[in-house]
Amino acid sequence: MRTSRALYASVAAIGIAVLVAACAVGPGAGQGADPAIRIGNRDFGGVVAGASGPEPGVWVIAETTDLPTRFTKIVVTDERGRYVMPELPKANYSVWVRGYGLIDSPTVRTGPGRIVNLQAVPAPNATAAAQYYPPIYWYSMLKIPAASEFPGTGPKGNGIPPAQKSQGMWLNTVKTNGCMSCHALGTLGTRIIPKELGQFKSSADAWSRRIASGQAMTQMINATNRLGPQSGLDLFADWTDRIAAGELPFDRPSRPQGIERNVVLTLWDWSTPTGYMHDLISTDRRKPTVNANGKLYGAPEESTDFFPVLDPVTHTATRIRHPVRDPKTPSSKANPTQTAITEIYEPPFPGYGPRGGDIDRDGVFWASLSSGHLGKFDRKKCKILNGPAATGKHCPEGWTLYPLPGPQFRDVKDSGSAEASYYTWVDQYNTFGLGENVPIVTGNMSDSYFALVNGKFVTLRVPYPMGFFAKWSEGRIDNPAAGWKGKGLWATSASRTVYHVEGGKENRQKVIRFQLRPDPLAR
Numbered sequence: 001m002r003t004s005r006a007l008y009a010s011v012a013a014i015g016i017a018v019l020v021a022a023c024a025v026g027p028g029a030g031q032g033a034d035p036a037i038r039i040g041n042r043d044f045g046g047v048v049a050g051a052s053g054p055e056p057g058v059w060v061i062a063e064t065t066d067l068p069t070r071f072t073k074i075v076v077t078d079e080r081g082r083y084v085m086p087e088l089p090k091a092n093y094s095v096w097v098r099g100y101g102l103i104d105s106p107t108v109r110t111g112p113g114r115i116v117n118l119q120a121v122p123a124p125n126a127t128a129a130a131q132y133y134p135p136i137y138w139y140s141m142l143k144i145p146a147a148s149e150f151p152g153t154g155p156k157g158n159g160i161p162p163a164q165k166s167q168g169m170w171l172n173t174v175k176t177n178g179c180m181s182c183h184a185l186g187t188l189g190t191r192i193i194p195k196e197l198g199q200f201k202s203s204a205d206a207w208s209r210r211i212a213s214g215q216a217m218t219q220m221i222n223a224t225n226r227l228g229p230q231s232g233l234d235l236f237a238d239w240t241d242r243i244a245a246g247e248l249p250f251d252r253p254s255r256p257q258g259i260e261r262n263v264v265l266t267l268w269d270w271s272t273p274t275g276y277m278h279d280l281i282s283t284d285r286r287k288p289t290v291n292a293n294g295k296l297y298g299a300p301e302e303s304t305d306f307f308p309v310l311d312p313v314t315h316t317a318t319r320i321r322h323p324v325r326d327p328k329t330p331s332s333k334a335n336p337t338q339t340a341i342t343e344i345y346e347p348p349f350p351g352y353g354p355r356g357g358d359i360d361r362d363g364v365f366w367a368s369l370s371s372g373h374l375g376k377f378d379r380k381k382c383k384i385l386n387g388p389a390a391t392g393k394h395c396p397e398g399w400t401l402y403p404l405p406g407p408q409f410r411d412v413k414d415s416g417s418a419e420a421s422y423y424t425w426v427d428q429y430n431t432f433g434l435g436e437n438v439p440i441v442t443g444n445m446s447d448s449y450f451a452l453v454n455g456k457f458v459t460l461r462v463p464y465p466m467g468f469f470a471k472w473s474e475g476r477i478d479n480p481a482a483g484w485k486g487k488g489l490w491a492t493s494a495s496r497t498v499y500h501v502e503g504g505k506e507n508r509q510k511v512i513r514f515q516l517r518p519d520p521l522a523r
Contacts, residue, residue: 036521037082037115043523044110045084046117047077048097054081055120057255058099059463066091067315070269070508074464076261078520086264086523087485088112089315097121098463100255103128130248132466135186136406136445137249140418142239144411145170145231152228159231168371170227171412172353176370178223180420181355182216182496184445187467189500191243203237204230215276215302216496251407260459262522264515267462269508270310270317273498276303277509279472280492288431288487292478296511298492310511343386347375348396350414356423356471358439366439368424369401372408372416374441374452376400405457406446419445422471427451431475432489433516434458440489442470449473449489449514460489460514467501468512470494484522489514 037045044062048055056079063072067089077083085095090112097105097120105121123129130137145160147167152160164170172178179185193206200206211220224232256263271277278301284290297320298308306319347354353370360366365377379385382395404419427438434453440460441450447468449460462468471494479486493501493510501507 041113043086044114044116046115048081048118050120062093062095064091064093069317072267074265076256084521134446135184138191139186140407144409160228168352172370173226175420176355187500204233207233207236261520262517266513268511271308271509276496277492277494283476289477344392346392347399351401358426360426360437361428366424368421372404372419374402425473465502484517
């Protein structure tokens with residue numbers, strides 16, 4: 001599925017023409033060169049080097065189609081450019097290097113039980129390097145109306161509806177609770193206007209046609225109308241015009257650091273090229289040892305009658321046809337909430353726009369905020385809980401805001417980032433390896449999860465295929481005695497626009513397992 005090579009063929013050709021790709025050495029050979037690189041018959045490893053020496057913090061990607069479904073494994077190099085690719089099924093693999101500041105290296109064919117030294121290919125220019133940046137770095141280039149332009153003055157004024165009372169309210173629409181609930185903006189598929197869309201008098205007209213496409217066209221049109229239909233279209237048109245003219249992101253991502261280099265990713269294809277997944281399930285979160293090593297089940301949202309199933313042991317993806325709902329199924333309206341007691345707590349500015357959230361085992365609530373924050377709410381800190389003074393804004397002392405990683409829009413001066421996180425899940429039982437009660441945020445604009453550990457974020461990046469967009473997390477312990485190999489965090493890619501993800505129209509949704517080993521060379 002290396003379609004990025006087709007997209008950037010001219011760039012890659014520059015690097016391929018001047019560099020030797022790799023040196024794959026036979027089984028057991030060369031292990032004495034670095035005793036820290038220990039290889040068994042289910043692993044391979046080696047060193048990644050560039051023009052200036054070892055390449056730390058870059059990804060080594062191994063992929064095969066020899067198994068019942070496409071299988072991919074990804075690891076990160078250590079500070080000396082060393083890596084070990086562990087626990088591989090027997091197959092022939094295509095292996096390459098990807099990293100920030102690089103373009104993809106030529107593919108090497110190899111199998112387990114070998115030392116495979118790889119040559120990284122430097123990006124020939126900033127344009128080539130930027131093609132591998134997560135969407136947030138491109139989307140943060142969008143021009144945002146100044147805070148002084150709110151409330152809007154309508155079509156005869158600045159084009160912003162008067163209902164848009166603040167810049168934050170406007171941003172809430174172009175981010176998590178409007179434009180970003182179904183897929184990322186800033187991917188290659190969204191930051192250009194494809195010629196297949198048609199011929200238009202202006203880029204604004206092209207955007208008007210674009211948002212009238214697909215299953216979610218009504219939601220997209222409604223969100224644009226909330227921005228001020230013409231002013232919103234003009235801003236998106238300006239964004240793609242500047243990119244088409246060669247403008248590049250003003251910020252760039254850093255390579256994985258520290259514990260981020262210990263992450264091992266395993267990916268399997270499932271579902272179909274048109275099957276949109278929302279999330280998956282594999283265990284009981286109250287007891288994450290349930291269904292150990294068992295199958296995973298996907299939850300498509302109005303995209304197909306077939307629920308995908310993955311067996312990660314046999315690497316087999318199948319489908320189950322979902323029956324039509326019994327027309328006698330009781331409605332949720334049969335359980336009225338008139339007698340329920342509801343408490344509302346709004347996050348204090350600069351936080352706004354809560355989306356998905358979760359509760360830890362201490363009763364603390366964690367939520368993704370459209371402002372580009374992770375919000376922590378501890379009700380025990382509130383001085384007022386109910387009564388006439390409980391207006392929703394009555395407990396700012398209960399909130400703590402953590403700005404999410406990534407750049408902020410240049411025209412926004414408040415804390416936060418351009419990140420538009422869909423959901424926060426709490427790892428209550430240390431199923432991943434960073435500890436109990438660790439909140440894990442979907443980095444929907446960053447091809448990532450963000451885990452908050454001791455007040456700082458650890459980025460769990462999915463570098464391939466570009467466009468990872470999750471709406472849920474699932475932690476499972478398969479074998480408590482097996483250390484890092486016996487547990488992991490599970491996700492499915494959940495973009496409605498599967499074809500926007502690297503791989504294009506032939507792409508399928510992925511199941512991704514995140515594991516955390518003690519160091520980048522652990523087997």
